[in-house]
Amino acid sequence: MPITSARNTGAHVVYAELKRQILTLELKPGERLKEPAMAAALQVSRTPLREAIRRLISEDLLEQQPTGGVVVPVLDEAVISELYEVRAAVESLMARNACVKATPEDIEDLRGILARNAALVEFADDAMQQGMALHAKIAAIAGNSWARRFHGQISSQMERYRHYTNSTQERRDQALEQHRELVDAIASGNPEAAAGMAFDHVLGARDAAVRAISGASGAAS
Amino acid sequence: MPITSARNTGAHVVYAELKRQILTLELKPGERLKEPAMAAALQVSRTPLREAIRRLISEDLLEQQPTGGVVVPVLDEAVISELYEVRAAVESLMARNACVKATPEDIEDLRGILARNAALVEFADDAMQQGMALHAKIAAIAGNSWARRFHGQISSQMERYRHYTNSTQERRDQALEQHRELVDAIASGNPEAAAGMAFDHVLGARDAAVRAISGASGAAS
DNA sequence: TCCAGCATACTTGTATACAAATATGCCTGT
DNA sequence: ACAGGCATATTTGTATACAAGTATGCTGGA
Incomplete structure (x- = not known):
């Protein structure tokens, strides 16, 4: 039995880390996320990274742009x-x-x-x-x-x-x-x-x- | 310019269709979703299908099981x-x-x-x-x-x-x-x-x- | 100098391939 | 007949490959 109660999949870890960075403004409002660079930094492939990003989008902690990019929402x-x-x-x-x-x-x-x-x-x-x-x-x-x-x-x-x-x-x-x-x-x-x-x-x-x-x-x- | 206002990506179409099936109970409460079959039925690969599924999970219209499967939430x-x-x-x-x-x-x-x-x-x-x-x-x-x-x-x-x-x-x-x-x-x-x-x-x-x-x-x- | 147009590089979205985990069914022993 | 355990088959999670779309910068012309 794993120690963590949540499903310890890579996507979850990435989600938690990304969320932390967003809430602490470590990821600056307005900043655009580039998947390849981010995936490399977090040591995972783009697949689980994208999963985490999508989840954050549906919580309004990230924003999907009409043209197809993803940005940290501006503080309003x-x-x-x-x-x-x-x-x-x-x-x-x-x-x-x-x-x-x-x-x-x-x-x-x-x-x-x-x-x-x-x-x-x-x-x-x-x-x-x-x-x-x-x-x-x-x-x-x-x-x-x-x-x-x-x-x-x-x-x-x-x-x-x-x-x-x-x-x-x-x-x-x-x-x-x-x-x-x-x-x-x-x-x-x-x-x-x-x-x-x-x-x-x-x-x-x-x-x-x-x-x-x-x-x-x-x-x- | 596309006719639909939303980003017309495959994942979005699948999301809409899946959501419809869930809300109409076409997908029965308690039913388990099997990705390969579902992807085949919807004529897409597993990647956009999974994206749609994750989104629905974060809206509580699907439920992630601890063991790793995804089910339609039971009506309570x-x-x-x-x-x-x-x-x-x-x-x-x-x-x-x-x-x-x-x-x-x-x-x-x-x-x-x-x-x-x-x-x-x-x-x-x-x-x-x-x-x-x-x-x-x-x-x-x-x-x-x-x-x-x-x-x-x-x-x-x-x-x-x-x-x-x-x-x-x-x-x-x-x-x-x-x-x-x-x-x-x-x-x-x-x-x-x-x-x-x-x-x-x-x-x-x-x-x-x-x-x-x-x-x-x-x-x- | 400034703008239009084009070529290039990059990014995103999707498909496929593979490994690990999970479920299923069969077989054997009692 | 039934329970336990093993082998098989399916399923999930991740990585990689590729095509289409988007942004970037360069060149040539006014």
């Missing part, structure tokens, strides 16, 4: 807003469902994660990352695999925009406070309140990000 | 409920955004679509299909490409479950009435109301579907 500030919005919708749904389905033990777990986050708040370099474990747990409680799937795709996309959405200490403290409120709402057993709270919090993060971006680009005026 | 009644829920979340977001962004002309268009649907209500064999044009227009107004993307994926998935969710005349009339309410809510300029209405309507459809399924399977009791 307008889509950040869109991503936050769908994330708000999905997390709102998960909060609602979690509220209905959570057992007392689940609530305990959530509070435990909160406490750990509070202890680490000054070390986290990113409010998003800080909340990861919390959202994962909420998603698990909500138990909707499609919501989880979409949430994962959105997270991947947003990863590319981390430079734009880097958080300040203030923002991080606020996020922690909002997470506390969210857990309280889930614990309270009022699905509507939990859903609304999750939605508003993410939209608040969107507004902060949009302000940060327009502030940075328009600072000279 | 439990996921219908999940699909309705995420659809509710996405449509709710689109209704909210549409409410904010709609111009008077947009509202006119929506009412026009409603009127056409009302005229055709007795011919539509499916409440989902009836509302297709309406939702497409709302999505266009909302202008969130990720929401549109997810909505499309959800629609594809649900297509496979049409047998379970076939609508009655009564259900169709109710849908039409709900669509009217939804358009009114969007026109009223109250985003929260529009969002809530869209959410509740889809969840209502979910409940109807769940009732229909459990009613059909548990009728003998």
